[in-house]
Amino acid sequence: MGQNSRHPSEQSDWWRDAAIYQVYPRSFADGNGDGTGDLAGVRSRLPYLAELGVDAIWFNPWYPSPMADGGYDVADYRDVDPLFGTLDEAEKLIDEALGLGIRTIVDIVPNHVSSEHPWFKEALAAAPGSPERELFHFRPGRGPAGELPPNDWVSEFGGCPWTRTTNPDGTPGDWYLHLFAVQQPDLNWAHPQVRHEHESILRFWFDRGAAGVRIDSAALLAKDPALPDFVKDVDPHPYADLEELHEIYRSWRAIADSYAGTRILIGEVWLPDAERFARYLRPDELHTAFNFDFLARPWDAEGLRASIDSTLALHAPVGAPATWVLCNHDVTRTVTRYGRRDTRFDFATKAFGTPTDLGLGLRRARAAALLSLALPGAVYLYQGEELGLPEVEDLPVERLQDPMHLRSGGTDPGRDGCRVPLPWAGTEAPYGFSPAGVEPWLPQPADWAALTVEAQGADPASMLSLYRTALAVRRAEAGLRGDKFEWLAGDAGVLAFRRGTGFSCVVNLSPDPAPLPAGSTVLLASGPLVDGRLPADTAVWLRGA
Incomplete structure (x- = not known):
């Protein structure tokens, strides 16, 4: 049973004060020696996670994908990409983790699919106005020859969120919507087939023992059917936080509640309006959602206190626990962010060459760890956070893969710097992530020897030792449960x-x-x-x- 003395079957409310560890599979551990992390690597490191003392693992997408956006361009929601292993391995991983008292949470990506998904390939092959195209957002362009995008929206990754298709005869055709990368066409959630498909996907993973799902871009699924132009802070938002979403999540909650034990729904909900955020956490909708307000705050007592107060106040009426997050696979690592003059997080402020005091950042990150772990509710740890890993900001430009970097024309450093493979042991790369002599998919810094699990495990003053001790105290201390x-x-x-x-x-x-x-x-x-x-x-x- 490892460090988790309470078996999962004994805790229906485990999610209310859980410590959940985020695994980015590509960068956690390489089990087959090809330079890419995989499920075999995770299975081999489950004892490490049990010793760390976490209650659950949330996995970023492991589905078949062309990897245009790190696996968030899903081609098949019911399988595992060969890059990571097999569906059978995923089922074994879920069972083996549960044997150590650790639940598994899978990532669901409902806003869009991969351009290689069968539905989209069928839509491209079909004629304009066909039933196949109704599963997406295809529209004729504006302008005399349809040469202009259907509206003035801006992609979440920057640039235009519309791409024009080519008709079978070679002439320019309709445009399709992709709020993210070109390879991620948005689904039409007004279509019942889209809803039924995702309800089936939920059951597929719950049937295989998943204890919950994390819902990517959870507030963006529904769109105004008119797809109108949009002036920020003037017009009603045409695709964020629409009322139709609540009906969708009520249907998902009914599915989750139909299973024995507790299967949880966790929303990635980026909303500036805290009261509207809390509406997603009503008793018949999502169980929890990520608290990005806390993550984005600068290292400032007044601001953090205000965030804590507002978070607890808004969660109380709906009976949902707060969540506390310091970093994830999308944001600058905590040690680096807290070592800067501007310690808040904002995608718009990310830039190459920002001066950083890593010693200062590490002290603050250690303090922030104890702060977040002592607050009421659930806490999320991103892999490597427990090692105090900094953002890697000198990756060779030719090795960068994040579409945020590519679509910015190279001005945005992107998110690859927080996705560099973990260092496990040894004094030089690949630090036990892969076999010696195998180069990982992203290069690791030459000065990470002191940051490995092996080195920190032997140092009682290390960040890893701090997290292990803190999680053990958090589990044992009665005062740290409840609200x-x-x-x-x-x-x-x-x-x-x-x-x-x-x-x-x-x-x-x-x-x-x-x-x-x-x-x-x-x-x-x-x-x-x-x-x-x-x-x-x-x-x-x-x-x-």
Whole structure:
């Protein structure tokens, strides 16, 4: 049973305070020696995840895909890409992880499919106005010869979200919508066949033991059928947060609830309106959604406190637990972000050559780990976060694969820097990720020897040791379960709160050392105390405060 002493079958509410570990399969562990991470590699490292102390693993897409967008261009939702293994291996992985007390969450991508998906290939081969094309958003162009896109929308990856097709006779044809890459045509969720297909996909993975699904781009599925032009902050949004979404997720929740045990729905919901965000978490819709407001906040006590307050306040009326996320496969790694002058996260501000103090970033990331792990609700850890890996910002341009970089014309560094394969052991690349002499799909830095699992496992002061200890305390500490939360008085720039009875967390974001509550004893600190005071950019867990 590893470190997870409570068997999954005994916990129907496990998701409310779970620690969930995100695996980007391509970069976790290479089991067959081809330079790419795979399911065999994950299976071989399950004991590591059990020792770390996580409750579940969320996998980024492992489906057959041309990999135009890291697997989020899905060609078949009911199989595993040969790059990663087989469906049989996925089923074994789900079972083996469960034997260690770890559930599996799969990624569902409902907004779009791959341009290689059978549905889209059939649509391209069919005539304009055909039933096959009704599964997508095909439209004639504007202009005298239809040479202009059907509307003025902008792709989530930058540029135009419309691509024109070619008719069988070679003449220009209709356009199709893709909010993301050209190879990711958007599905028409007003069509009942699209809805029925995804309900079947849910059952397929629940039948194979998946404990839940993470829903990619969950607020973008429904579109205004008129596909109107859109002026931001003036017109109603034509494809984000439309009312039709709630009916879709109620049908998904009914499917999840029809299974024995708890199968959860987790939404990737990027919405600036916190009240509308909370509507997705009503009791008959999604179980949880990612809290991107917390992730995007700068390292600032006032801003983080405001984010915590608003998050807890908005989740309480719908009875849903909050979630806390510091980074993922799409955003700049925490150690790097917190080492910059501008410590917030915004896709629009990403740029090559941003000055970074990694020592400062690491101190803050260690403190942020204890902060997020002490808050009420579930927490998500992105692979390598527990190792304190920095963003890799000097990848050779010719090795970059992220469409965000390509579609920006090379100005946006993209997301490959947070997707570099993990270092497991040894003093030089590939650091045990692949066999010696095999180059991983993205190159690893030459200075990562001190960051390997092997090196950090032997160092009680390492980031890995901090996470292992913190997750063990979090699991054992009764005060860290449930929703009890109370702010404590503290100096300016200091966050201090109590959970339950006798457990408290203090985080010093000010430049000066801060006193600790009288009569308290230290359970765990992110860095050494100085004369009994909490230094800047340090967090501590206390008993008795």
